[in-house]
Amino acid sequence: MPLLEVKNLKKYYATQKAVDDISFSIEPGTIFGLLGPNGAGKTTLLRMITGIFFPDEGEILFEGKKFDPAADALRIGYMPEERGLYKKMKIGEQAMYLAQLKGLSRPMAYKKIKHWFTKFEMQTWWNKKIEDLSKGMGQKLQFVITVLHEPKLIILDEPFSGLDPVNSNLIKEEIYQLARSGCTIIFSTHRMEQVEEICDQIILVNKGEKILDGTVNQVKQQYKENKFFIGLAKTPPSVNSQTFDVVSHEENNGLMVKIREGYSTNDVLEFFIRQQLPVREFHEILPSLNDIFIRLVEGSAAVTRQFQTVVS
């Protein structure tokens, strides 16, 4: 049974369709990437899942039951992109306050905070104020506050912005560990290399619509362009074949080729064997998520531009 199931979710504003008929489901223990350009409707979608907004249409199922914001919100940890804390409040008190708002009792909240503060080496921060912390330190604190009450579902919107590589890794490790212990994580970002590294499953949202859904590998397979890298023993002379096109010449006698339709990898290898060119390396080049992202999002922009020229 999926932990979270979103069915035909819609949220319209007066001027735009922020979320237009989006459905997906997330299995427990997965790290789920929610991708999309700015203004795609990611935040609106997340706000509906956290119970901040009510959807206009569609439904959300949490652990198989209809999502009840009042009760289920306590089992969700949400770290919004626009996040902050009270400037003038002591960090310890602040953490206690937010933990109690999530339904923890006072002694329980204290125990949990102590545990996490020790884990992240933040014990000395208790009596400090946010003003005294750097941006990265604040980020770490935000993360702790988000996961403190041991939520089933953790939603992180751009969790690594402003973090140095050391702290980034610390949080990344923590995310893996939480996923292994059965937490489900929704991870929203623009940084594609992080998505490729961390996420099991992704969806891509643009202009309120879902345009891509699947595991990272599935998506890459779906958008592969039959590109291959060939490493040769010596610099090849001009290569001309009807089975493939040369995309570019690479370093170390490498060639990037694209196989023409109707031909297979063996046809390419056959060509080089016939040419007496020893092949040292041969592997498929899958597109990076970044390329796919840009292609899909820019493509949609191109459609609008074309449309405009027709009108004028």
Next chain:
Amino acid sequence: MSKIWLVIKREYLTRVKNKTFILSTFLTPLLFAGLIGIIVFITVKNTDKEKIAILDNSGVFTKATDSIKAVQLRLNPTVDSLNYDKSGYTALLVAPHQGINQSNNWRLYSKKSLPVSAVNAIEDRIRKGVENNMLMAQFHVNNENIDSIREQAHQLQLEEKRLGAGNNDRNGSSVVAYIVGYGASFLIYITLFIYGAMVMRGVMEEKTNRIAEVIISSVKPFDLMMGKIIGIGAVGLTQFFMWIILITVFSSIIGAFIPHDVMMQVNEVNKGVPGMQMSMQGSEAMMALGKISHELSSVNWLLITICFVFYFLFGYLFYAALFAAVGSSVNEDPQDAQSLMFPVTMPIILAIVIMINAITHPDSSLATWSSIIPFFSPIVMMARIPFGVPGTVPYWQLASSMILLILGFLGTTWLSAKIYRTGILLYGKKVTWKEMWKWAFRKS
């Protein structure tokens, strides 16, 4: 319920523990006491009178020196308009050679302009002298006889009695009612602004610090808003009670320093011993003091205190919700806050303007109606209540004013909650009144 309680607790404790709060709570009564002390000191010790020389051959001014309010007059035939200032006078009053009985023939020469009160006092004195002159000339009545008759007549004082249930045996006093009403409604006016602005700043802080979204994922926006409003209201009440305690303590300390025989004298005046001859100037002040303390006891303090707490509380709740709505719609720019706040502060300022009129005519229809309309009632009604319930303010007016204020509070809170929940999560966009109106009245 437990969550709104957590929010209230945080709002209350962070503010009460704040150094500024502790300082202002303890310093304000001190400042207040100091201010009263200074005012008393100035009125008692004001010896800095303008010295004015008089050139008068007509005999209107009989006394060689005469000290009246703000001026000291001295008959001095040796000075003239050229050298009066060298002799230490600030002005020279010259009586006319002819037509003495027309005061517009009199001339007052000075280099700087004299205070209005001084000029008025001199005018009064001339009129009186002229009057005496004419009485003497036409009816042959002696000056001194007139003065003694005047003095006897002057001792008569009007004792006001209010009729009607509730204050049968109470001696009404418009002066004390005036002062109490003015003070109470002004206090509400100031606190509406102080605590209203505090709510607005609190909401703005949560919005600009981006903590709102973190909290709203675990608390309903309405609970967050109400928690803030109630928490800050509790801070206001705490401050009031602290002030009352501190002022009581201070005044009893000050009371201990006033000499015993002075207090005895005040008490005697208080009992209303008639015909007590007061020759000294100081005793006149004592009599006034005695009269005031007598009149203070004629005011229904319990009713006024209860009404004050009610109108402060619900007036605050009525406006705080609106201030919260404004705070939620403002972006970082404080300039926006100013322009959006204007429609909310407007009725409060209008109320104080109406109050100033209502306190002199507490029975007028303007005063009556605006003390029932929730936008103005906290301020205007507080100005009317000290004049007597149900004498000046019938029970039906008080009841409908209170009920409408409670209904009004529910109304503004309901509207503001809708604006708040949209505004608090909207970043980087300047909100107009038209949009806020739309948020408030659209179906959710």
